[in-house]
Amino acid sequence: MSEESGLTPDLAAIEQEAHALLERRRYAQARNSVSRGLRSFPQSTELQYLAAFIDYASERPEEALQGIKALLSQAPHHYGARMLYAHLLEGAKQLPEAELVWIDLLRDNPQSADCFAGYGELMLKTLNLEKARRLAQEGLRQSPDHAGCLYLAAMIDLIRHRNGADSEHLQRMLLEHPEHVRSAIALVIALSEKGNDRGALRIAQELLRHQPDSKPLLSLVRSLRARTHWSMLPLYPLQRWGWTAAIAITLVGLVGLRVGQQALPPLVFETLTWVWLAYVIYSWTWPKLLRRYL
Amino acid sequence: MTTPDDLLQPTLGRHDSAANSIYSALTGYAASFFGGPMAGAAVALANAWRLKRLRTDWPLGVIALAATAGPLWWWYRGGAHWVAAYAGADAREVLFRVLGLGFFALAYGWHRQYYRNMALFGLSPPSGWIIGVAAVAIGLAVEFGLAAVLS
Numbered sequence: 001m002s003e004e005s006g007l008t009p010d011l012a013a014i015e016q017e018a019h020a021l022l023e024r025r026r027y028a029q030a031r032n033s034v035s036r037g038l039r040s041f042p043q044s045t046e047l048q049y050l051a052a053f054i055d056y057a058s059e060r061p062e063e064a065l066q067g068i069k070a071l072l073s074q075a076p077h078h079y080g081a082r083m084l085y086a087h088l089l090e091g092a093k094q095l096p097e098a099e100l101v102w103i104d105l106l107r108d109n110p111q112s113a114d115c116f117a118g119y120g121e122l123m124l125k126t127l128n129l130e131k132a133r134r135l136a137q138e139g140l141r142q143s144p145d146h147a148g149c150l151y152l153a154a155m156i157d158l159i160r161h162r163n164g165a166d167s168e169h170l171q172r173m174l175l176e177h178p179e180h181v182r183s184a185i186a187l188v189i190a191l192s193e194k195g196n197d198r199g200a201l202r203i204a205q206e207l208l209r210h211q212p213d214s215k216p217l218l219s220l221v222r223s224l225r226a227r228t229h230w231s232m233l234p235l236y237p238l239q240r241w242g243w244t245a246a247i248a249i250t251l252v253g254l255v256g257l258r259v260g261q262q263a264l265p266p267l268v269f270e271t272l273t274w275v276w277l278a279y280v281i282y283s284w285t286w287p288k289l290l291r292r293y294l
Numbered sequence: 295m296t297t298p299d300d301l302l303q304p305t306l307g308r309h310d311s312a313a314n315s316i317y318s319a320l321t322g323y324a325a326s327f328f329g330g331p332m333a334g335a336a337v338a339l340a341n342a343w344r345l346k347r348l349r350t351d352w353p354l355g356v357i358a359l360a361a362t363a364g365p366l367w368w369w370y371r372g373g374a375h376w377v378a379a380y381a382g383a384d385a386r387e388v389l390f391r392v393l394g395l396g397f398f399a400l401a402y403g404w405h406r407q408y409y410r411n412m413a414l415f416g417l418s419p420p421s422g423w424i425i426g427v428a429a430v431a432i433g434l435a436v437e438f439g440l441a442a443v444l445s
Contacts, residue, residue, distance in 0.1 A: 095314065096307025103302050125415050126314045127345065127408055128305050135301060159410045189414065219416075243319055243402050247395050250327070258381065258388050 009040045011047075018050050025211070027058040045075045053084060059215075061091050079109070083118060090122060098122060113139040117148025124155060132156060147177045154186050158193060165190040181207065188220065195240050197227045226291045235283050246283075253280070313344035314417070319402055319409050321422030325429040326398035330390050331358040333433025338401035340425050345408065354401060361393055363440050370445045390437070 014037035021030035031054050037047045052067035065088045071081050082105050089098035102119035109115055116139025123132035133156050139149035150173040157167035170186055177183050184207050191200035201224040208217045226232065227239055237245040253276045260269050305311060317337055326334030335358030342351035365373070369386070377385050402409065412419065 096304065096311075099304055099306045103304060106302060123305065124411065125417065126306055127312060127316070127411055127417075129407060129411060131301070131305055134298075138298070138301065155414065159407050159414060243323065244399070246323065247399050251392060251395055254388050254391055258385065262382065 009037065011037065011041050011044060014041075015044075015046055015050070018047075018054075022050070022054065022057070025057075025213075027054050030054050031058075043074075045071060045078055045081075048074075049078060049081050049084070052081070056084060056088060059213075061088055064088055065092065077108070079105075083114065086118060086122075090125070095122065095126060111142050113143035113146035113149050115139075116142065117146065117152050120149070120152045124152065124159075129156065129159065133160075145172070145176045147173065147180050147182060150176070151182045151186055154190075158189060165193045181211070185217075185220070188224075192224065192227070197224055197239075200224055201228050222291065222294050225294050226287060229290055229294070231286065231290065234279070235287065238283055249283075250280075310346060312346045313420075315412060315419050316341040316344050316405065316408055317422045317425055318419040321419070321426045322401055323395075323398050324422075325426050325433070326394040326401075327391055328394075329430035329433025330394040330437055331361040331397035331433070332436040333429040334358060334394055334397040334401055336429035336432045337422075337425060338404065340429075341405055341408070345405075351404065354404060357400065358397055359436075361397055362437055363444070365389065365393060366437070366440050366444050370441075394433075 014033060018030050018033045018037070021027075021033060030050070034047055034051045034054060037044065038051065041047060048067060048071040052064045052071060055061070055064035055067060064084070068081055068085050068088060071078060072085060075081065082101060086098045086101040086105065089095075089101060099119070099122060102115060102122060105112070105115045106119060116135045120132045120135035120139065123129075123135060132152065136149050136152040136156060139146055140153065143149065150169050153169035154164075154167050154173055157169055158164035161167070167190070170190055173180070173183050173186060184203055188200045188204045188207075191197075191203070201221065204217065204221045204224055208214065208221050211217055232239065237249065241248075257269070257273055257276065260272055264272070306314075317340060322334055322337040322341075325337045329336075335355050338354045338358075339348065339351065342348050342354070345351075369377075374386075377389070381388075411417070
C-alpha cells in the first residue's frame with residue numbers, strides 16, 4: 001500500500017486503517033498512517049480531520065486546534081470537525097465560543113443526539129443545570145438510548161437528587177451500553193456516592209489499566225485511593241456525609257465541650273478538648289496531604 | 295421535529311450570564327463560623343449574585359437578619375440571665391457559632407446542587423479569601439450594631 005513499495009495508495013484503505021488504529025488507541029501508528037495518506041491526498045478532508053483528532057486524543061490541543069481551523073476554512077460544514085472544534089474550544093476555556101459552535105451544529109442537525117449531549121455537557125460544566133437537563137431530555141426524545149444523553153441525564157440525577165445513585169438513566173445506560181467507558185465512569189461515581197469507595201476504586205483501576213494515559217481516570221483513581229486509605233478511616237463520617245457531618249461534628253464539639261467543662265473533671269475535659277482539636281486539624285489537613293502524597 | 299428555540303439561545307458570555315463557579319462551601323463554612331449568620335448570608339448572596347439568582351435567593355438575607363436580631367432581642371430581654379443560669383455567663387460565643395453554623399447548613403442546602411455540580415466535574419471555585427474576610431467583617435459589624443440598638 002505504501003508509496004515506497006510502488007503500489008498506488010488507496011485513500012479508503014488508509015482511512016480505514018487509521019480508524020482501526022484510533023479505536024485501539026495506537027496514536028503514533030495512526031499518525032504515521034495519516035501522514036503517509038496526506039502526502040498522497042493533501043486535500044482529503046477526512047485525513048485532515050483524523051490528523052487533528054489524533055492530536056486531540058494524544059493531548060496536543062494547540063496542534064489540533066490549528067489543524068481543525070485549517071480544515072474548517074476548507075470545509076466549514078464538516079460535522080466531525082465542528083464537534084471536535086467545540087471540544088477544543090471548551091478545553092481552551094473559550095466557553096462562549098464553544099457554545100456558539102454547539103448551537104450552530106444543533107441548528108444544522110436538529111436531530112443529532114450527539115450535539116444535544118455535547119452542548120448539555122458544556123451547560124453542566126458551567127452550572128447551567130436546568131438547561132443541561134432540558135438538552136438531555138431533548139436528546140433522549142430524539143434517540144432514547146443515546147449513550148451521551150443517558151450519561152448526561154445520569155449525572156444530572158446524581159447532582160439533583162439525594163438518591164441519584166439509583167437513577168433510572170444510569171440503570172438504562174448500564175443496560176444498553178455496558179461496554180461504554182462512560183457507563184463505567186458513571187457507575188464509579190454512583191458507587192462512591194453510595195459510600196462504596198472500594199468497589200468504585202476496583203472499577204476505576206480496571207478502567208485505568210485499559211487507558212493508562214487518561215489523566216481524568218488517573219485523577220479519579222488517585223482520589224479514590226486517598227478515600228480508601230486506612231488513615232482515612234477516622235474521617236469516615238466526613239467522607240460519607242460531607243458538610244452535614246462537618247457541621248454536626250463542630251456543633252457536637254462546641255456544645256459537648258461547653259457542657260463537659262462544667263460536668264467533667266478538669267483532666268478529662270482537657271483531654272477531650274485536645275482530642276477534638278486534633279481531630280478537626282486532622283480532618284482539614286490530612287486528606288489534602290494524602291492526595292498529594294499518593 | 296424542531297428544537298425549542300430557547301435552547302438555541304446562547305447562555306454564556308452575555309453581560310447577564312451567570313458565572314461558571316461559586317465560592318466554595320469551605321468559604322461559607324468559615325465565614326459563618328467566625329462571623330455568624332450575617333457573614334454566611336454575605337457569602338451565600340455573593341454566590342446568588344454570581345449565579346444571577348438574587349431574585350430567588352434574597353430571602354436568605356432576611357433569614358440571616360432574623361437569625362441575628364431575634365436571638366439578640368431575646369438576649370437583652372431576659373435571655374442572658376436564663377443562659378447564665380443554665381450554661382454559664384460566657385455561653386454567648388457558643389450560641390453565636392451555633393447560629394452561624396445552623397445558617398450555613400441552610401445556605402448549603404439552598405445551593406447544594408451547584409456545590410455538587412462543581413464537585414462532580416472538578417470545577418475550581420474562585421479564591422474565597424477576600425469575600426470571606428469581608429463577610430466576617432460585615433457579620434460582626436451587623437451583630438455589634440444590632441447589639442447596640444437592642445441593648
